[in-house]
Amino acid sequence: MKRLRAAIPLTVVAVTAAVLTTISPASAASSSEVPLTSWAYLDSQNPRGKVVDAAVAPPVGTSRDDAGKTHTYRSYFTYDLTKLRGTVVHSSYLSTTEKTVADCSAPATIEVWRTGPVKDTTTWLRPPAELEKLLTAKRGAGAYCPGYLGLDMAATLNAAVGRRDKSITVEFRVTAEQEADARTGRTFEKPALSATANHPPTVTNLHLAFPDRPCGTLAKPSPAARNVVFAATATDADEDAYLTVLYAIWPVGQPDQRREFRDYGGTDLSQYAHGTVLAWQARATDDYDSGPWSKTCYLVMDRNAPANPPQVSSRTYPEGDTPGGGTGIEGTFRLDGAGDRDVVEFAWRDAMGYSGRIPAKRPGGKAILKYTPKQRFTNELYVSSINAAGNRGPEKTYEFRVAETAPNAYVTVNGVGLPSTITFAASKPETTGFGYQVKAGAEVRVPAVDGKATAPVTFTAAGQVEVAVRSYAKNKLIGQSTLQVWVTDAPGVESAEFNLDTDQVAGTTGSFRFTPHSNDVVGYEYNLDDEWKTIPAADDDTAVLTWTATPGWHSMTVRSVRADGSTSMESSYQFNIIDPRPTAYAHELSSWPRRDGVGVPLGIELESRLPNLTGFVYRFDGGDEQTVSSEGNTYALITVTPTHAGENTVVVQALLPDGKRSSATTYTFGIWSGPVVTHTPEGSGTVGRPATFTFHPGLPDVVSYRYSFYGADEETIAAGPDGTATVTYTPGSWGYQEVRVTSVGADGTESDLRMAPFDVRDNRVDVYSTYDWSRAGIGWTGYFYFYTQLFGEVTEYHYRVNDGPEQVLPASTDGTSTLVAVPFDRNGTNTLHVQSLTASGELSPVTDYDFTVGTSPYVVSAQYPNGTWSGGGGVPGTFEFSGGTAGIVSFSWQIDDGPSTDVPADSSGRASITYTPAQDYETHTLSVTGHRADGTDTDTSRYSIYVASGD
Numbered sequence: 001m002k003r004l005r006a007a008i009p010l011t012v013v014a015v016t017a018a019v020l021t022t023i024s025p026a027s028a029a030s031s032s033e034v035p036l037t038s039w040a041y042l043d044s045q046n047p048r049g050k051v052v053d054a055a056v057a058p059p060v061g062t063s064r065d066d067a068g069k070t071h072t073y074r075s076y077f078t079y080d081l082t083k084l085r086g087t088v089v090h091s092s093y094l095s096t097t098e099k100t101v102a103d104c105s106a107p108a109t110i111e112v113w114r115t116g117p118v119k120d121t122t123t124w125l126r127p128p129a130e131l132e133k134l135l136t137a138k139r140g141a142g143a144y145c146p147g148y149l150g151l152d153m154a155a156t157l158n159a160a161v162g163r164r165d166k167s168i169t170v171e172f173r174v175t176a177e178q179e180a181d182a183r184t185g186r187t188f189e190k191p192a193l194s195a196t197a198n199h200p201p202t203v204t205n206l207h208l209a210f211p212d213r214p215c216g217t218l219a220k221p222s223p224a225a226r227n228v229v230f231a232a233t234a235t236d237a238d239e240d241a242y243l244t245v246l247y248a249i250w251p252v253g254q255p256d257q258r259r260e261f262r263d264y265g266g267t268d269l270s271q272y273a274h275g276t277v278l279a280w281q282a283r284a285t286d287d288y289d290s291g292p293w294s295k296t297c298y299l300v301m302d303r304n305a306p307a308n309p310p311q312v313s314s315r316t317y318p319e320g321d322t323p324g325g326g327t328g329i330e331g332t333f334r335l336d337g338a339g340d341r342d343v344v345e346f347a348w349r350d351a352m353g354y355s356g357r358i359p360a361k362r363p364g365g366k367a368i369l370k371y372t373p374k375q376r377f378t379n380e381l382y383v384s385s386i387n388a389a390g391n392r393g394p395e396k397t398y399e400f401r402v403a404e405t406a407p408n409a410y411v412t413v414n415g416v417g418l419p420s421t422i423t424f425a426a427s428k429p430e431t432t433g434f435g436y437q438v439k440a441g442a443e444v445r446v447p448a449v450d451g452k453a454t455a456p457v458t459f460t461a462a463g464q465v466e467v468a469v470r471s472y473a474k475n476k477l478i479g480q481s482t483l484q485v486w487v488t489d490a491p492g493v494e495s496a497e498f499n500l501d502t503d504q505v506a507g508t509t510g511s512f513r514f515t516p517h518s519n520d521v522v523g524y525e526y527n528l529d530d531e532w533k534t535i536p537a538a539d540d541d542t543a544v545l546t547w548t549a550t551p552g553w554h555s556m557t558v559r560s561v562r563a564d565g566s567t568s569m570e571s572s573y574q575f576n577i578i579d580p581r582p583t584a585y586a587h588e589l590s591s592w593p594r595r596d597g598v599g600v601p602l603g604i605e606l607e608s609r610l611p612n613l614t615g616f617v618y619r620f621d622g623g624d625e626q627t628v629s630s631e632g633n634t635y636a637l638i639t640v641t642p643t644h645a646g647e648n649t650v651v652v653q654a655l656l657p658d659g660k661r662s663s664a665t666t667y668t669f670g671i672w673s674g675p676v677v678t679h680t681p682e683g684s685g686t687v688g689r690p691a692t693f694t695f696h697p698g699l700p701d702v703v704s705y706r707y708s709f710y711g712a713d714e715e716t717i718a719a720g721p722d723g724t725a726t727v728t729y730t731p732g733s734w735g736y737q738e739v740r741v742t743s744v745g746a747d748g749t750e751s752d753l754r755m756a757p758f759d760v761r762d763n764r765v766d767v768y769s770t771y772d773w774s775r776a777g778i779g780w781t782g783y784f785y786f787y788t789q790l791f792g793e794v795t796e797y798h799y800r801v802n803d804g805p806e807q808v809l810p811a812s813t814d815g816t817s818t819l820v821a822v823p824f825d826r827n828g829t830n831t832l833h834v835q836s837l838t839a840s841g842e843l844s845p846v847t848d849y850d851f852t853v854g855t856s857p858y859v860v861s862a863q864y865p866n867g868t869w870s871g872g873g874g875v876p877g878t879f880e881f882s883g884g885t886a887g888i889v890s891f892s893w894q895i896d897d898g899p900s901t902d903v904p905a906d907s908s909g910r911a912s913i914t915y916t917p918a919q920d921y922e923t924h925t926l927s928v929t930g931h932r933a934d935g936t937d938t939d940t941s942r943y944s945i946y947v948a949s950g951d
Helices: 154-162
Strands: 030-034 036-043 059-064 070-080 088-101 108-115 130-139 148-152 167-174 186-188 192-198 202-209 222-224 227-235 244-251 259-261 277-285 297-301 311-313 331-336 345-350 355-359 366-371 378-386 392-401 408-412 419-425 433-438 444-447 452-458 463-473 476-487 492-494 509-515 521-527 532-536 543-548 552-562 571-578 583-585 602-607 615-620 626-629 635-640 646-655 665-671 676-680 691-696 702-709 715-718 725-729 735-745 754-761 766-768 781-787 794-801 807-810 818-823 828-838 847-853 858-860 877-882 888-895 901-904 911-915 922-932 937-947
Touching: 088 154, 108 148, 130 148, 154 167, 154 192, 202 222, 202 277, 227 244, 227 277, 311 392, 345 366, 355 366, 408 463, 408 476, 419 463, 433 452, 444 452, 492 571, 509 552, 521 543, 532 543, 583 665, 615 635, 626 635, 635 646, 676 754, 691 735, 702 725, 715 725, 766 847, 781 828, 781 847, 794 818, 807 818, 858 937, 877 888, 877 922, 888 911, 901 911
Parallel strands: 059 167, 222 297
Antiparallel strands: 030 192, 036 070, 059 070, 059 186, 070 167, 088 148, 088 186, 088 192, 108 130, 108 167, 202 227, 244 259, 244 277, 277 297, 311 331, 331 366, 345 355, 345 378, 378 392, 408 419, 419 452, 433 444, 433 463, 463 476, 492 509, 509 543, 521 532, 521 552, 552 571, 583 602, 602 635, 615 626, 615 646, 646 665, 676 691, 691 725, 702 715, 702 735, 735 754, 766 781, 781 818, 794 807, 794 828, 828 847, 858 877, 877 911, 888 901, 888 922, 922 937
16 A cells, blocks of 8 residues: 655654754855766565666655565665765764555664675675664654654764775665564655765974074974964865964973963063974864864073174275265165074064064175165164074164265156256265166166256156156266155146236236146136136237135136046135235124123224225224324224114224225124113122112013023012112032023013023032042041132131031142041941031031041051162061051951961050061062951952162
């Protein structure tokens, strides 16, 4: 009987497939299908044959054919493992689905075996050897049928790769006890074998770097300094692998001292003594696997650097103050190890940060450094000797002077495609000629005449251009340098009338002349006063623009136009034109809140840029004309007092020496109608002291005022016959406050809202401390500061601690805080009560300041005061412990992270210890904890010991 169902999961046996997550950079492991190279089945009815790669579903178990004969089948599948060679399989899965089942109600146990290969001689009578059972899967009633079959193959494939098997063959069969049952027959899809595998990385080219030394053998280990750079080349057959290298090192013969590390630019081997021979290895790791350890390399510790600096000499640039060589001239420097065979290399550097290394021709021998000085005049080379291990000896400072031989040169740039001029002046009298070279072009030589020369040079493009300039004595190069030349084709703009040196007055007529800085110019485009216009060029490629000046600051942009329509870079030209009319402005009117008002003097600045200005004449609100001198400046300041709110005017003219006047300017400005507020006493107010405020009208016929203080409810007060009103206000808090007031006229007209600021000082004492005394206990002293905003009035402070007696302290007379020291005599919360007293006898409210006294013991030393450099190495110090809290029976003390030591307390709760620092100029922390009779501990005191010199 056949029962066909959808192939939904039935049984998943022995599946432990791993989930692999990629990381950045991309994971190197790859997932793929392992190729099925062939499959075959054996049939009991064909005992001397086999069927290979048939176009049928692989059969398993026993079934009857149409003739009623029973056939028992086993199927074999062979997979190619050659692509997995050298890998680690991280996950693998063999999966298939039953296509047909003879009887889903009959029990059947499916087995999957790893077998020997299917050979030409393989038959039912000579089947492949069953080597390893991989799966036992039971089928029976109630299960999904046909169903799914799968198993984890990672361990099996790793074992096969380890045996270097080229292929693997698996067998599907029914267990021997059930195999003859005709109800067990079924067919399968060809099983698919997947694998996620990774090639472990390998390392080669093991060596020591900087300087480079080989891997080293036990017979000939490579010398190494205390700071060593280990190097190895990691390779991986997988793409995009992220590789790291791990190193291991140990003293030869002591593998138990092996340690592993990663070398990120250098490893410290200072723990090994000079002459120690060390073995080392490396291995690489990717995102999945670590490769094998490399072969063993050997090094020998060399901690002795060359004793002396190298000898340095140069004929071109002799050491000292005698100038040699020339600017830009390469010199030959001889470095000499002076026969010290420990010297195999030289390191050099200069003051500009350039550096390098040069090997000696032989141990202790010489080397030649070709070096071109980077600085003019004085230069320094710093040279040291290096031995084979990389140890660097003392440095030789070789100072020399460079003769000034390069020409003094500059380029007058006329533009692109037009001849520019390069001008030379010799630095040395023996100069007979000059040379210049633009970029990679050919050098052009010009003769020197009386040490000077000029030559044409044409630039073909705009931008930054390097021009090499050289001096020659006959044909010998004696100096060179490089000019950075900015080449632009922006046109030239010039004007005799309109420039930054001369400010013309509006109405003046003048002209601008545009000159070309490129060839084939047919016109110019210019933007003056935000409008682009065009003017044609004359036969000489120039153009002249006539213009009548308008007042103000002007910025003109000009570009030339070539015959092909292309335009040049732009030139910007700026100038100022004087407005003949003066200006007037009241800066106070821009402040907020508004301070101006009726009866409040207002400053107005008058300004004119006319040449030879002597002053101004002005009328305020139609009044009499008045004159003010500018006193040689371009401005003058006048003060007017408005008599009414709203629009006011000042009409002003500039005065010139001949009595002439400029055109008039009318400056109209608005005066705030809000009432003007004054108060007595003047200046800042004080909490608790009444102040009298008077409201002055800004509008006529004021009958009342609405006002409020510092956010209080608005109130109304009637105005007196003169339109004013007076109120009294006693501030209850300090800081910025304001009074807001609006006047109301007889006809109901309301003024602007006046917001008049009023600063109020605090009458209370402010107490603060810069220290946190939450852990300091009885015996310690706390330092507190009293501060008052009534400086100059307060003469003394009255204070007490908790319920103690009142004490008097004179107040600071320099405007700073007043310091008070308070000995701690009670644990827990303490309160400092303080008042200030003024010269007039006014006593402030009480300020209560709470602070916490902890339980940490009091520590003192005459020889080593806390946090003070004193004593010295070998000088003993006595440290006394006391206080902290009541009931202390012993103390434990500790220096830095050293052992803790107990010391008993006497009947008064005191103890002392002696400690002798070992060395000068070191610091230590003494930690002290008290222990009570009830078994509880105090807070811990930390006392700073600064050891000075004992001399």
